[in-house]
Amino acid sequence: xxFRGRDVISIKELSKDEIKGILSFAKKMVPYAKGERQTRVLxxxxxxxLFFEPSTRTRLSFESAMTRLGxxxxxxxxxxxxxxxxxxxxxxxxxxxxxxxxxIVLRHPQEGAARLSAEFAxxxxxxxxxxxxxxxxxxxLDLFTIVSEKKKIEGQNIVLLGDLKYGRTVHSLAYALAxxxxxxxxxxxxxxxxxKEVVGECKEFGVEPVSTSHLDKAIKEADVLYVTRIQKExxxxxxxxxxxxxxxxITLDLxxxxxxxxxxxxxxxxxxxxxxxxxxxxxxxxxxxxxxxVPVRMALLAxxxxxxxx
Amino acid sequence: MKELKITPxxxxxxxxxxxxxxxxxxxHILKIPxxxxxxxxxxxxxxxxxxxxxxxxxENRELDPKELNKIALIAPKATINIIRDYEVVKKTxxxxxxxxxxxxxxxxxTCISNAREPIESRFYVISDDxxxxxxxxxxxxxxxxxxxxx
Numbered sequence: 319x320x321f322r323g324r325d326v327i328s329i330k331e332l333s334k335d336e337i338k339g340i341l342s343f344a345k346k347m348v349p350y351a352k353g354e355r356q357t358r359v360l361x362x363x364x365x366x367x368l369f370f371e372p373s374t375r376t377r378l379s380f381e382s383a384m385t386r387l388g389x390x391x392x393x394x395x396x397x398x399x400x401x402x403x404x405x406x407x408x409x410x411x412x413x414x415x416x417x418x419x420x421x422i423v424l425r426h427p428q429e430g431a432a433r434l435s436a437e438f439a440x441x442x443x444x445x446x447x448x449x450x451x452x453x454x455x456x457x458x459l460d461l462f463t464i465v466s467e468k469k470k471i472e473g474q475n476i477v478l479l480g481d482l483k484y485g486r487t488v489h490s491l492a493y494a495l496a497x498x499x500x501x502x503x504x505x506x507x508x509x510x511x512x513x514k515e516v517v518g519e520c521k522e523f524g525v526e527p528v529s530t531s532h533l534d535k536a537i538k539e540a541d542v543l544y545v546t547r548i549q550k551e552x553x554x555x556x557x558x559x560x561x562x563x564x565x566x567x568i569t570l571d572l573x574x575x576x577x578x579x580x581x582x583x584x585x586x587x588x589x590x591x592x593x594x595x596x597x598x599x600x601x602x603x604x605x606x607x608x609x610x611x612v613p614v615r616m617a618l619l620a621x622x623x624x625x626x627x628x
Numbered sequence: 629m630k631e632l633k634i635t636p637x638x639x640x641x642x643x644x645x646x647x648x649x650x651x652x653x654x655x656h657i658l659k660i661p662x663x664x665x666x667x668x669x670x671x672x673x674x675x676x677x678x679x680x681x682x683x684x685x686x687e688n689r690e691l692d693p694k695e696l697n698k699i700a701l702i703a704p705k706a707t708i709n710i711i712r713d714y715e716v717v718k719k720t721x722x723x724x725x726x727x728x729x730x731x732x733x734x735x736x737x738t739c740i741s742n743a744r745e746p747i748e749s750r751f752y753v754i755s756d757d758x759x760x761x762x763x764x765x766x767x768x769x770x771x772x773x774x775x776x777x778x
Binding site for chain 2: 328405407408409426427428429430431433434437448449450451452515
């Protein structure tokens, strides 16, 4: 697989072989990501990490990934101190970062920002989330977590729970899981159902997702429960929000109805969706999932710079 | 010509086989009457072999390819007849290109194509008839294509 110089804008642009190649390389990265082994494979490379909106895990894990590979990074976590405040276009900011570094990681509040950046940059651009649009590296680390825990994606019963309408991560993830042949259940309140286009994409891969409001039934057969945050502001009525939050909260009691080897994932940050009591159980994989962002992003960075050996 | 109920034109363009009821939208797209002082005839609900259709005749004006693309978005079966000295010198069917650039505005307010950036809007055509398009930037699929034409 030659991934050198590639932009990573949307998960839909990656083939099955490419995704498998990235995940397989990410597995080799784990001891390096933990600091158990060292490499300087990217010591001659500089990465721009441009975050136009807040992020904890994505930004820190990209910075950690680049550092663990011996490379350096420049950038900002808040556009407040940049020329964007003076009205500079994103295109011009990207041209500058392109001149100062060898690749660009971008988080931006507007959909399509990464696509635009790739047009203006001569170096590779990695989309670290563009508004309500794509977040391909999150999808890759989610897939990596499922493969690490369950060996394969095909045939797994996977429940996506929470805000499926506005949640950025679940749209790309649903697509990717269907692409790999998982059985999907979408559990959400009626008003936050998975968009029709996403369901349609899943069907194109021969997957027939089940949409329901009832978690108690869906959880019984689940191998993976992927929980997302439901934002209070999506509900005009606070009573309705409280009701939904109550019915979708993951507790030890609820997990008793599930399989023994059920894993619970969450892109984090969580608020009330998962009871902290669950953290200590073997079901809880959300912190492992957050760590997995590092080896997956290390693999991606090494591959776009054409470095296949460590 | 009996069914046309209007006379042939000497020079200009006849847009035929417009989906019945869409002639007024075609005029809107072509910015008529603002862009022409010549005679423009519109016939609506003309009976034909394939059902009812609309026809627009514009005197003294030949349409350019960008305008033809716009028409294809709302009248995918339309034919364009270029008339010179009462004769049809060229007859073409409108055809949607794979991409339409700079003629539609993305309805998504947070799409980067609506920000002040040095780019033109860009849409992939994912189906011709009925026309379905997807924004190259934000990947949304606007339902109301006609209202998005700029």
